[in-house]
Amino acid sequence: MNTSLITQHLSAFYMFSELQPNQIDQLASGTRSLEIARGSTLFNRGDKANGFYLLLEGQIKLGIISPQGDEKVIGLIQPGESFGEAVLFLERSFPIYAQATLDTKVLLISRDAIFDILDNDVTVVRRMLAGISARNRQLVNDIESISLQNSSQRLIGYLLQISTDSPNPDRIKLPANKLTIASMLNITPETLSRVMLRLQNAGLIEVDGKEIAITNVVGLRNFQ
Amino acid sequence: MNTSLITQHLSAFYMFSELQPNQIDQLASGTRSLEIARGSTLFNRGDKANGFYLLLEGQIKLGIISPQGDEKVIGLIQPGESFGEAVLFLERSFPIYAQATLDTKVLLISRDAIFDILDNDVTVVRRMLAGISARNRQLVNDIESISLQNSSQRLIGYLLQISTDSPNPDRIKLPANKLTIASMLNITPETLSRVMLRLQNAGLIEVDGKEIAITNVVGLRNFQ
DNA sequence: TTAAATTCATGACCCGAATCAAGTTTGAAA
DNA sequence: TTTCAAACTTGATTCGGGTCATGAATTTAA
Numbered sequence: 001m002n003t004s005l006i007t008q009h010l011s012a013f014y015m016f017s018e019l020q021p022n023q024i025d026q027l028a029s030g031t032r033s034l035e036i037a038r039g040s041t042l043f044n045r046g047d048k049a050n051g052f053y054l055l056l057e058g059q060i061k062l063g064i065i066s067p068q069g070d071e072k073v074i075g076l077i078q079p080g081e082s083f084g085e086a087v088l089f090l091e092r093s094f095p096i097y098a099q100a101t102l103d104t105k106v107l108l109i110s111r112d113a114i115f116d117i118l119d120n121d122v123t124v125v126r127r128m129l130a131g132i133s134a135r136n137r138q139l140v141n142d143i144e145s146i147s148l149q150n151s152s153q154r155l156i157g158y159l160l161q162i163s164t165d166s167p168n169p170d171r172i173k174l175p176a177n178k179l180t181i182a183s184m185l186n187i188t189p190e191t192l193s194r195v196m197l198r199l200q201n202a203g204l205i206e207v208d209g210k211e212i213a214i215t216n217v218v219g220l221r222n223f224q
Numbered sequence: 225m226n227t228s229l230i231t232q233h234l235s236a237f238y239m240f241s242e243l244q245p246n247q248i249d250q251l252a253s254g255t256r257s258l259e260i261a262r263g264s265t266l267f268n269r270g271d272k273a274n275g276f277y278l279l280l281e282g283q284i285k286l287g288i289i290s291p292q293g294d295e296k297v298i299g300l301i302q303p304g305e306s307f308g309e310a311v312l313f314l315e316r317s318f319p320i321y322a323q324a325t326l327d328t329k330v331l332l333i334s335r336d337a338i339f340d341i342l343d344n345d346v347t348v349v350r351r352m353l354a355g356i357s358a359r360n361r362q363l364v365n366d367i368e369s370i371s372l373q374n375s376s377q378r379l380i381g382y383l384l385q386i387s388t389d390s391p392n393p394d395r396i397k398l399p400a401n402k403l404t405i406a407s408m409l410n411i412t413p414e415t416l417s418r419v420m421l422r423l424q425n426a427g428l429i430e431v432d433g434k435e436i437a438i439t440n441v442v443g444l445r446n447f448q
Numbered sequence: 449t450t451a452a453a454t455t456c457a458t459g460a461c462c463c464g465a466a467t468c469a470a471g472t473t474t475g476a477a478a
Numbered sequence: 479t480t481t482c483a484a485a486c487t488t489g490a491t492t493c494g495g496g497t498c499a500t501g502a503a504t505t506t507a508a
Contacts, residue, residue: 066372086357095364119346132356133310139363140319148290186371417457
């Protein structure tokens with residue numbers, strides 16, 4: 001990817017949108033673009049962080065693998081979103097792995113470049129703090145739903161959240177396969193199947209592969 | 225609490241340890257000290273954040289309550305630790321409540337004061353980012369242990385972690401009552417009791433109220 | 449010091465969701 | 479296309495840990 005394209009992507013990213021052209025250029029000189037084939041990993045747990053990532057195209061799955069080999073998906077990154085910020089500021093390695101679920105393009109913005117900008121631009125500081133804080137809040141929400149809700153409630157909450165973010169709220173599309181969704185919701189794929197069947201039988205949703213029609217939002221919200 | 229004492233506490237706090245005396249004074253003028261009686265709440269879910277907190281004395285329990293009234297403890301704050309940073313940088317209210325489990329003294333550092341310092345001091349920016357990132361990592365660890373480990377493994381992990389942080393690793397003291405510990409580990413108090421009994425019967429620990437002697441670290445690490 | 453309230457331990461029982469198994473559907477690659 | 483692996487569904491069974499109940503042991507406050 002050529003420098004001018006990198007520059008374009010960087011200045012389109014909300015975190016850097018207030019920067020002057022020369023600052024963007026400086027940042028771009030510390031930025032590399034990477035292409036990751038569907039299925040391969042961008043980094044593994046334990047890898048050292050050299051910067052943080054901005055996803056341009058495709059999708060990245062963030063997750064953990066237990067010593068026993070069980071997998072837990074922590075999040076799905078979509079184009080325009082960044083990830084890996086938090087690890088930059090700790091002298092630690094990644095606690096999670098990152099794997100492409102589609103053919104994917106990312107920018108890797110080097111630690112040095114971002115630290116230079118942080119020292120010189122207040123807006124970037126604020127937005128970086130806000131970004132990491134937002135992820136923080138998301139994690140608290142995740143703990144809350146895993147801890148205090150049963151499997152149906154977790155799926156319903158997830159569907160309603162996607163619905164809220166969607167341009168067409170009563171016709172949503174799952175952003176990944178059901179094994180991944182199940183793992184995010186901390187249930188097995190079998191349980192996901194059964195819960196979806198229950199919601200269909202209750203006349204609340206209609207499932208067609210990854211396409212889900214929400215036929216009764218209120219009923220869904222009040223289920224069980 | 226008088227200003228000079230507040231100034232003392234602020235400059236002893238790692239996040240502000242590099243600041244000049246005049247910066248500390250400026251910060252102190254935006255800081256109030258609060259005393260919270262054991263059992264009362266410092267803030268509730270939904271409250272607006274006006275600053276962040278530095279715990280001087282006592283203990284603060286951070287948690288969530290579900291609509292059904294079930295409680296989940298997210299963390300225990302000890303003297304010298306800060307909390308509430310993340311919410312400052314989002315235009316949102318607290319997602320958790322904070323309750324004193326002992327008679328407690330805190331400093332409340334106002335949003336304006338901290339934003340002023342952030343605009344002018346690079347070390348505070350770095351440390352603030354590192355602090356929020358560290359909490360981030362802790363949350364990921366929590367999700368991991370809730371998601372991928374059974375109740376015994378969670379308790380063992382917790383005991384070993386306390387042991388690591390303790391000056392006397394084979395003689396630890398629980399930092400809160402067992403109901404709170406159980407909630408942090410996402411199990412019921414009954415299950416906590418039973419797991420502790422199992423570990424005692426296996427000759428790995430000896431329990432005396434909140435005092436726990438670890439009699440076989442290796443066995444504990446490899447249990448089950 | 450005593451009374452009352454919490455906290456903790458232990459037993460009996462139950463339930464949600466995991467596991468195991470088998471078959472079906474889907475979709476990617478040849 | 480056809481083929482083969484991966485994804486998904488459905489059923490039978492099991493099990494970890496929750497719930498409910500009771501009593502004992504601590505704390506707290508009067």
